[in-house]
Amino acid sequence: VCCLEMTTKRKIIGRLVPCRCFRGEEEIVSVLDYSHCGLQQVPKEVFNFERTLEELYLDANQIEELPKQLFNCQALRKLSIPDNDLSSLPTTIASLVNLKELDISKNGIQDFPENIKCCKCLTIIEASVNPLSKLPDGFTQLLNLTQLYLNDAFLEFLPANFGRLVKLRILELRENHLKTLPKSMHKLTQLERLDLGNNEFSELPEVLEQIQNLKELWMDNNSLQILPGSIGKLKQLVYLDVSKNRIETVDLDISGCEGLEDLLLSSNMLQQLPDSIGLLKRLTTLKVDDN
Secondary structure, three states, X not given: OEEEEOOOOOEEEEOEEEEEEOOEEEEEEOEEEOOOOOOOOOOHHHHHHOOOOOEEEOOOOOOOOOOHHHHHOOOOOEEEOOOOOXXXXXXXXXXXXXXXXXXXXXXXXXXXXXXXXXXXXXXXXXXXXXXXXXXXXXXXXXXXXXEEEOOOOOOOOOOOOHHXXXXXXXXXXXXXXXXXXXXXXXXOOXXXXXXXXXXXXXXXXXXXXXXXXXXXXXXXXXXXXXXXXXXHHOOOXXXXXXXXXXXXXXXXXXXXOOOOOEEEOOOOOOOOOOHHHHHOOOOOEXXXXXX
């Protein structure tokens, strides 16, 4: 990695690979980092490397829009632009057919364009802390997604066919307005971490019992009144947080969570625990304070 000082405040970080051409040697830059530079727009220098650029970091600036020319960078694999002032994603993002990682967290983006579906190589999307009210149907065509972070948005529901995202391993939806989950989510057989904390669930979604490989589940800060026996079908569950609900009853069948190591039941309305708690032989942390 070579650092080229562009100004006293701005630094380009690039992997420089010599390329022998008829006119001599050229330097190819594949990584540029303009994080924390006080920028109000994407630097024009970026476009000098539109054929070779693979990673672009624009974190923590004051950029309000992404120029069309940026989307000529078709070799781009990672675009990181969190903590800026974006209000939308342009439809031209569909041109980035090789994009694998997209970080647009901490902006003012209200929706994804429908043609985000054209970015079929996407594996990681971090879009937390944006005023997103819904996801377009095209979003569920991103079949290579393995990690999706949509915390602290304004989501009230997920698309009915959300279960098409069968490669998801991590799904974080904390601090939204969700009350239900689509039935199609039973197809998420590779899902290991699901964060539904700080939503508006009044009961444990039925579809959860079918996500058999789930290892970590957060449902704290909801309005659950019962921890039903169906939770016992999650044999792989290691971590369960249902603190800060209104739970009065924990079903006997919680003993089915034979791999459970952490059980957080703090700040509920429990007066007793079932004897079957004693069958959770791997349990190392049990919190029942403030009941």
